[in-house]
Amino acid sequence: MGRFSHISDVHLGAFNDPYLRKRNIDSFIWALEKSLEENVDFIIISGDLFNTPIPDVPQITNAIKKMREIVERDIRIYAIYGSHDYSVTGSSIYSILVAAGIISDLHRSREDNGKIVLEPVVDDKTGAYIYGMYARKGAMESEIFEKITINPPSDVFKIFAFHSAISGISKDMQFNMPEIPISYIPKNMDYYAGGHIHERIEMDLPEYGKMVYPGPLFASTFVDLEKIAKGGSCGFYIVDFSKGINKIEFIENEIIRPELVEINANGKIPEEIMREAISRIEALQLDGRYLLLKIWGELSSGRTSEVDRKKLIEIVKKKNAAGININVSQLTSREFKGIEITNRNQGNIELEIFEKFLKQYGGKNESLIGERGKNIAISLLNLLRIEKNDNESGPDFKNKIINATGKIIGEEEWK
Ligand SMILES: [Mn+2]
Known part of the structure; x- marks a missing residue:
């Protein structure tokens, strides 16, 4: 036995x-x-x-x-x-x-x-x-x-x-x-x-x-x-x-049973998502409970970053919840559509991705537009490929990368 x-x-x-x-x-x-x-x-x-x-x-x-x-x-x-x-x-x-x-x-x-x-x-x-x-x-x-x-x-x-x-x-x-x-x-x-x-x-x-x-x-x-x-x-x-x-x-194991709020974002704009999220959170009894908020789908316009997580976290805190975990991994925006890649060589694929995504960029930051944007993106990508040497300390390596980043994007913007 x-x-x-x-x-x-x-x-x-x-x-x-x-x-x-x-x-x-x-x-x-x-x-x-x-x-x-x-x-x-x-x-x-x-x-x-x-x-x-x-x-x-x-x-x-x-x-x-x-x-x-x-x-x-x-x-x-x-x-x-x-x-x-x-x-x-x-x-x-x-x-x-x-x-x-x-x-x-x-x-x-x-x-x-x-x-x-x-x-x-x-x-x-x-x-x-x-x-x-x-x-x-x-x-x-x-x-x-x-x-x-x-x-x-x-x-x-x-x-x-x-x-x-x-x-x-x-x-x-x-x-x-x-x-x-x-x-x-x-x-x-x-x-x-x-x-x-x-x-x-x-x-x-x-x-x-x-x-x-x-x-x-x-x-x-x-x-x-x-x-x-x-x-x-x-x-x-x-x-x-x-x-x-x-x-x-x-x-x-009955340690916690979280509350789940799911929001379908298809065809909606960020303000609508925020309104829906807030009204649904307000309707819940959250004392001591943990909230999972899942927002998924394709926004009709606006950016995914316009869904104001900080504000949602504050609201949940006020309701004495144990905490909140917001998941937007399946939230996309119509403004950033998928792109098709024709190149087959690694370096060219990277260039093509940056080029096509930068064309979709609607913001005003000049560093991110056209050839300049493409060059900055590629240089940063190459910089991130550098690995720490065995004889280099962590802080030294970090400073090296930060300084090089400053040089690539222009010192004034890097502060
Ligand atoms: Mn496992």
């Missing part, structure tokens, strides 16, 4: 908004405490524990303290690298936690005649065989996946932890992420501990076994928050097993 927690896509360090950032970290601490309360034998984290390889350290200290507490209570935390917390250079908080013995990394492999043999980690308390396959950015793990082989004994409880999207498994097309064919996944496991897809999936796959993606423990993007606002759930799983699975239970 054994029991474990399956947590995924925690994304510690996500969000700039301090309110959301704290909710994200608190969710992880809650999941660990809940696991302790439920007397799990071990915990599996199937990737993306951190939002970036090296998140802001003071922000995640409490989360790491809690992990240490768990390990000290003799509960192992097994994990794999996700696509977010892996770094090519090996500089990651994850690798430090592995070295410190807080995380037990599941990915153990050796090469054998062109094949990659995955070795299990055998949990000493329950005897479960746990295999792990790490992830890389952009599904780069696919090449390795293709070559892996596993030779488990038949009479043990087997878990396969991974962090990849599998073709045909997710219904969610929103992410448009690279996928791995199901044929790359080893068959005949008792439990597949999936991560990466930000959606909860639970299914029995013939020839395979129980395939489970908990989805994000809380959220790391506007899209995740939007799903929660629309009634979706987030959380993690607790699994009971003996020879096979006895029971799996989803534990819902």
